[in-house]
Amino acid sequence: MVNTRSTPKPGESTTLWFIKFITGPILLVVAFIHVVINHYVGSIGGLLSHAEVVAYYQSWYIPIMEAIFLITVISHSLIGLRGIILDLKPSMSLMRVLDWVFVLGGAGFVVYGMWLLRAVTALGGA
């Protein structure tokens, strides 16, 4: 039987699956807090106004929680998406390209999210 893909990097899948596994419960808790506060307690039909968002991010622990949310949600979703693509039997060369897309794209969105977090937090000090 040809099982070339698992032979060169046999440990890779367990590690990635473990990251997806461990980020799941973290996400569930942090996403619940994020959704309830940002979508259901604000003054605009439950949504926070711009001033409320800025005020919300002034507590020291909120940006930390949102940063954890950002990193875990991007990791979890991209590892999951990679798994779905692997279920479609991609060629090894395509998978190598996609792995770079996931790593660079994921890192890009984390950097963008951190910048946004910092920008919104800084608005409160202005």
Next chain:
Amino acid sequence: MAEKWNITLVIRRQKQGQPPFDQEFKMEANPDENVIDLVERVWAFHDKTLNYAHACHHSTCGACGMRVNNVEKLTCITPVRSVVADGGTLRVDPMRNFPVISDLAVDMGELYRRMELVGHHPVNLDRKEAIQSEFRPSGPAEPGEDFIRLSDCIECGLCMSACPIVGSTGDYLGPAPLAGAHQAGVKGNPGLLELVSGVDGVWRCHSAFECTAVCPSNVDPGWRIMELRRIALAEKWKSWFSPNKSAEVRK
């Protein structure tokens, strides 16, 4: 006198290199006979060109796996009354994910090769930790008890046909070989553990549990795959926190 139902049997026909088509057969059926009996009657009295695999007729050989009304069944133990009503239509298709040789007969060679690769043995010396207590009528094994048992897996391929992931990536080892690997034992067999915890191993499973639902032999491949995951995670955990010990295991 035996009860008689009038049913329509629809069989998916396909000869190599030709497009598939459905063929209908109106027939009388005893609701207590099995689906394979109907297929055999079609061959005996209607069309000698119908191809299908069969042998033991008592769920031991695993040859007569087919899809009955879109569900994978071992047709020798599938009573007609369990899958159709009087006056109804019964549909029989070949298993999915295997190359069709002719009509309902599929090429199972790849499954057998994978079973051999993982070291599946039809007769196992199983110890208590390898068996779910609920499958043992006598309950959990006594401490130190060993026993010889026939392996449950009859290599019928139903789980390979039902699994949605085998249907989208043929490289995935699949439920039967992974269950075979679990029965063969991955602890103390680093090569096998590497195979089952690799990209095409247990992480391709997404818990549809179709394998367990269609298994006619109580192998419960879904449970065995989850057990393999647990073992793979435990071994990975050990390798992170005690790399020396892990290296010793690999030797």
Next chain:
Amino acid sequence: MNTSPNLFARIGRWFDPRGRSLSDYGFILNRLTALGLTLYLFLHLIVLGTLAQGPDAYGVFLEVIENPIMKFGEWLVVAAVFIHGLNGIRIGMNSLGIAVPRQRETLIVVFILSAAAILFFGWKIFLG
């Protein structure tokens, strides 16, 4: 194994509900919600950029999402979060060897809890 060379046929195989067991519907829903939530996540991150552009830009964004169609989309996202999250707990437990023989019953619990949450948040979004 013999898989279709057609990519869409292989994707369709995941979502074909004919003759499937209850647990397979768990898989189908998990996969659909995973794809939906991933798409939503990245769109959400992009549009949140309006926060940095100031109150006016963010106000326009808020007006857009007050649209009933967007509200319905928001409800779908909440539904997907609950289905995917609760089923994820079930799969995670199973992968540690917990409750595997009861995976079907735990899926029913997942469906019931998700349905309750979906109804509650539907009420909050549309009537609350």
